[in-house]
Amino acid sequence: MMEEKILTKHINTLNCHTLDFYLANGGYNSLKKAFEIGSDAIIEEVKKSNLRGRGGAGFPTGMKWSFMPKNPVDAKGNPKPKYLVCNADEGEPGTFKDRLIMSKNPHSLIEGMVIAAKAVGACRGYIYIRGEFFKEARILQSAIDDARKKGFLGKDILGSKMDFELFVYRGAGAYICGEESALLNSLEGKRGEPRLKPPFPAQVGAFGMPTCVNNVETFAVVPYILEHGGPKFASLGTEKSGGTRLFCVSGQVERPGIYELSMRTTLRELIDIAGGVRGGKKLKAVIPGGASAPMLTATEIDIPMCFDAMMKAGTMAGSGGAIVMSEDVCIVEATSILLRFYEHESCGQCSQCREGSHWLARMFVRIEAGKGTHKDLEMIERICSNMAGQTICAFADAVTGPVLSAVRKFRSEFEDHVRQRRCPQKIASRTIDAMEIDRGRAHV
Amino acid sequence: MALSKHIKDKLDKLRPNFPTLQALVIPALHEVQHETGMVSEDSMRDIAEFLNLPFMKVREVVTFYTMFNKKPVGKVHYQLCGNIGCWLNGSDKLMDHMEKRLKIKHGQTTPDGKYTLSKVECLGACGSGPVLQVNEDYNENLDVEKLDQLMDDVFKKIDAGENNIGRETYNPEVWP
Numbered sequence: 001m002m003e004e005k006i007l008t009k010h011i012n013t014l015n016c017h018t019l020d021f022y023l024a025n026g027g028y029n030s031l032k033k034a035f036e037i038g039s040d041a042i043i044e045e046v047k048k049s050n051l052r053g054r055g056g057a058g059f060p061t062g063m064k065w066s067f068m069p070k071n072p073v074d075a076k077g078n079p080k081p082k083y084l085v086c087n088a089d090e091g092e093p094g095t096f097k098d099r100l101i102m103s104k105n106p107h108s109l110i111e112g113m114v115i116a117a118k119a120v121g122a123c124r125g126y127i128y129i130r131g132e133f134f135k136e137a138r139i140l141q142s143a144i145d146d147a148r149k150k151g152f153l154g155k156d157i158l159g160s161k162m163d164f165e166l167f168v169y170r171g172a173g174a175y176i177c178g179e180e181s182a183l184l185n186s187l188e189g190k191r192g193e194p195r196l197k198p199p200f201p202a203q204v205g206a207f208g209m210p211t212c213v214n215n216v217e218t219f220a221v222v223p224y225i226l227e228h229g230g231p232k233f234a235s236l237g238t239e240k241s242g243g244t245r246l247f248c249v250s251g252q253v254e255r256p257g258i259y260e261l262s263m264r265t266t267l268r269e270l271i272d273i274a275g276g277v278r279g280g281k282k283l284k285a286v287i288p289g290g291a292s293a294p295m296l297t298a299t300e301i302d303i304p305m306c307f308d309a310m311m312k313a314g315t316m317a318g319s320g321g322a323i324v325m326s327e328d329v330c331i332v333e334a335t336s337i338l339l340r341f342y343e344h345e346s347c348g349q350c351s352q353c354r355e356g357s358h359w360l361a362r363m364f365v366r367i368e369a370g371k372g373t374h375k376d377l378e379m380i381e382r383i384c385s386n387m388a389g390q391t392i393c394a395f396a397d398a399v400t401g402p403v404l405s406a407v408r409k410f411r412s413e414f415e416d417h418v419r420q421r422r423c424p425q426k427i428a429s430r431t432i433d434a435m436e437i438d439r440g441r442a443h444v
Numbered sequence: 445m446a447l448s449k450h451i452k453d454k455l456d457k458l459r460p461n462f463p464t465l466q467a468l469v470i471p472a473l474h475e476v477q478h479e480t481g482m483v484s485e486d487s488m489r490d491i492a493e494f495l496n497l498p499f500m501k502v503r504e505v506v507t508f509y510t511m512f513n514k515k516p517v518g519k520v521h522y523q524l525c526g527n528i529g530c531w532l533n534g535s536d537k538l539m540d541h542m543e544k545r546l547k548i549k550h551g552q553t554t555p556d557g558k559y560t561l562s563k564v565e566c567l568g569a570c571g572s573g574p575v576l577q578v579n580e581d582y583n584e585n586l587d588v589e590k591l592d593q594l595m596d597d598v599f600k601k602i603d604a605g606e607n608n609i610g611r612e613t614y615n616p617e618v619w620p
Contacts, residue, residue, distance in 0.1 A: 081463075090568045091566055091568055092566070093527045093528050093529055093565075093566045093570060094528070094529055094570050095568070095570070096568050096569050096570050096571050096572075098568075099568055099569065129620075130568060131474070131509075131511045132511070132567055132568065132577065133568070134580040134581075134611075134613065134614075134620070135580070135581075135582075135613055137620040138613055138615070138618075138620060141618060141620060142618075145618075165461075167461045167462075168620055169467075169470075169471075170470070170471070170474060170620045171470070171509075171511075172470055172473070172474070172509035172510075172511040172512060173509050173510040173511035174508065174509050174510065175565070175566070186470070187467065188464060188466060188467055189464070189466035189467040189468065189469035189470055189501075189505065190466070190501075190504075190505065191504055191505060191508040192508060192509070207462075207463045207464060207467075248570065248571055249571065250529040250532075250570035250571045250573065251528070251529060251532045251533075251570075252532050252533075256570075256571040256572070256573075257571045257572075258571060287528075291527075291528060291566075321570065323528055323529060323532070323570070325532065329532065334528060334531075334532075337526070337527065337528050337531050338527075338528055340526075340565070341527050341528075341565045341566065344565050345565065347508075
């Protein structure tokens with residue numbers, strides 16, 4: 001398939017992360033154009049592109065930028081500074097695209113952020129990168145230093161009288177800091193607990209100032225939109241979700257990795273492009289948009305990976321990370337593993353989420369061990385209904401998504417665990433020991 | 445014991461980047477951990493003093509984030525991902541293997557203080573699982589053979605007295 005690539009065009013070239021390489025391939029031209037056309041026209045162009053937030057929520061980016069107040073003032077009438085924050089706290093299981101952009105194409109992110117800063121009038125930007133990405137943070141920092149030397153950052157950028165400083169800020173290993181208001185708390189040096197909304201970050205964000213938070217990929221495609229125009233970008237995708245997207249495929253496929261494809265691509269095509277299920281096995285389930293998206297069964301995968309179609313199918317496009325599970329996988333155990341993650345990462349601010357994720361995790365371990373009862377399945381539904389939509393942030397909804405879909409769509413598996421008082425799959429896979437391949441084995 | 449001059453200088457350089465002093469708490473903790481391998485109560489007090497904050501404002505941050513080691517860790521900190529992407533590719537088998545080889549359970553440090561083994565949740569590299577983080581470095585697409593090779597290499601490096609295993613890209617002059 002010869003599809004247009006935006007972010008991964010030069011990904012296999014040596015030194016593609018350097019400024020020289022970026023400049024040689026038309027880099028920072030969009031920035032010059034941005035200064036020519038001005039803020040309103042930039043936002044208009046991004047609106048036309050149908051670019052939707054790549055972090056998971058799919059909120060239209062142009063609209064988000066237009067929510068930023070024009071000339072905010074504090075109580076005394078002094079002008080308030082505005083901030084721009086890039087969310088690079090990539091931690092959703094199944095998602096690993098931002099790391100690629102930051103290590104192979106950091107200047108597209110920087111250029112995108114400067115353009116965004118021009119559009120919303122921000123004077124300072126922070127890239128909040130997850131703490132474990134030591135190398136990526138260093139690559140990013142040296143890219144920022146290079147850009148500053150050439151005058152793409154700092155004071156009076158390219159003679160436009162605009163000042164913009166960009167800093168890298170490392171997190172410290174908390175999944176919840178990927179939630180934008182938790183991220184802002186963390187950036188201020190506090191515990192990363194989500195804030196009540198409203199007020200939204202566009203009014204009260206980082207350090208109490210109006211702030212615009214976007215994902216790495218969202219910023220990184222902005223230079224392309226300005227260079228080629230919003231309609232061109234929109235035409236690459238579906239009616240309401242423009243452009244291409246970096247899809248991450250992980251789990252039991254032949255060639256896991258990152259694929260830049262149109263938003264029109266269906267989930268089945270995506271899995272085929274990734275080489276199909278490993279070892280010629282049958283597909284059992286897919287989590288289509290990062291771990292917090294409800295699962296889909298093998299018969300439900302003929303839908304495009306855009307935000308609306310996914311929503312219609314009862315799941316979400318999320319961060320675009322498909323986790324593929326073959327017939328060897330025990331869904332109860334897989335969900336139990338996911339729940340262990342959520343139990344560990346719940347920030348503990350709201351009782352529903354703190355207690356709910358803990359009890360769900362314990363119940364799933366029990367069911368997996370063959371000690372569950374039929375009552376447990378009803379209890380799971382009840383716990384979930386007490387969690388979703390009852391908390392400050394969407395974390396609790398993220399927990400219930402995969403859990404409820406697993407219990408509803410693979411109910412027979414849960415019932416087998418209860419009835420047989422053991423994991424049926426474990427016994428089955430032990431008897432076919434010789435056929436098991438080294439990788440991708442469900443049970444050891 | 446107060447903060448080292450190196451850390452103080454580095455934090456002073458970072459000061460103008462943020463509108464508040466509190467924002468320097470996490471960078472300060474990262475630096476302390478890099479220098480001493482962990483974050484002790486004493487160093488939390490030092491940071492609080494240096495940044496003019498109540499002690500609790502530092503301590504609550506340390507207890508929230510999993511990356512800060514509240515206990516001493518070995519010279520080499522092995523962190524193996526056990527979440528879904530890596531688990532589907534057999535990380536539980538690797539964990540068994542490492543536990544046997546190091547003769548400790550995950551969450552423990554070897555008695556000679558050389559290795560700590562932890563099981564972590566998602567390192568953000570699911571496409572190349574199983575992933576093992578050795579101090580700062582990611583090692584991807586592992587299987588038992590590659591893991592053995594890697595552990596042999598680390599063993600040799602420790603024997604040779606190397607101090608920055610898995611921290612080769614660290615540059616003391618720049619943040620991060």
